[in-house]
Amino acid sequence: MLLIRKMWLDMKSVIRTARKIINAQLEPLGLTGTEGDLLFLLVTGSDNLQQEQLAEQLDIGKAVVSRAVDSLEAKGFVNRIRQVSDRRAYAISLTSKALSNSQNIKDIYDNLYNLARTGIDDDNFIFIESLLSHISKNLQHSEDVNA
Amino acid sequence: MLLIRKMWLDMKSVIRTARKIINAQLEPLGLTGTEGDLLFLLVTGSDNLQQEQLAEQLDIGKAVVSRAVDSLEAKGFVNRIRQVSDRRAYAISLTSKALSNSQNIKDIYDNLYNLARTGIDDDNFIFIESLLSHISKNLQHSEDVNA
């Protein structure tokens, strides 16, 4: 099989399997994968981000963020706080319920990350990331040109 | 930002952007991405595979293959041929319509592959694939254990 085809499959597999592992561990908290991603971002030092920023940092569309925040709000993990400086935007702030689960959430993601890089030393990990970033830019650039 | 978080985003971005590029080029042929993936597999030397094998080689569920083959059949690109040796299974065979488009389809995927690896030499490409495969196995193994 073509090497690149295998690379594609491996990337798909990594993302799919990671999603499954995360989902299974978030389930007892009553959270979906996207909701967990969002909370993880907020609990690791970036509380009070706007939805637009969440979308950008998670690399998903703002429609997904809008619905995930709806759901997190309904479940009592976050509040939308209308910004005075820009009345179109909300700051998404963590509730005490979210804070009391924050270590749990961090552990779930940290464990996944540790699992993923088991047996790969730091230099190689940095290297792989730089190559993936390179590939990503290659494709993105062509998208921009043809758009 | 955590390096691994960036790696995740890059992988997601590569897959998403590749999908968009492929979709845009398949559109004039009246094909979706999954249908294109399937035809590409069949035209690059593996005609008459069974659906189960297509699912495995594309790393997608057999439900997706079932529906994509339905659609490809309706569009006249493939035929299902009931196997005498195993009357549960079909061989998926390319029609002349598919064959007359095969170079076009190959070019679409080859161009994407060339674009992706622009500026990355062969050794590094082999290396990145081995690391991705390693990561994929790390995750998969934990899935197996916890299932």
Next chain:
DNA sequence: AATTTATAGTTGACTAGTCAACTATAAGTG
């Protein structure tokens, strides 16, 4: 041969995500 177990494919219900159209507010320009 009859019974159980496994496999190929189909279908329906579901999840995650995209895209485009929309509302409301903000910022830039004549």
Next chain:
DNA sequence: CACTTATAGTTGACTAGTCAACTATAAATT
């Protein structure tokens, strides 16, 4: 200041994919 353009968020329609239940056939076990 009025007008245009840009931005934050929402919503509905759509796509790609998963999972589990099902049918039909095959293979293994008794």
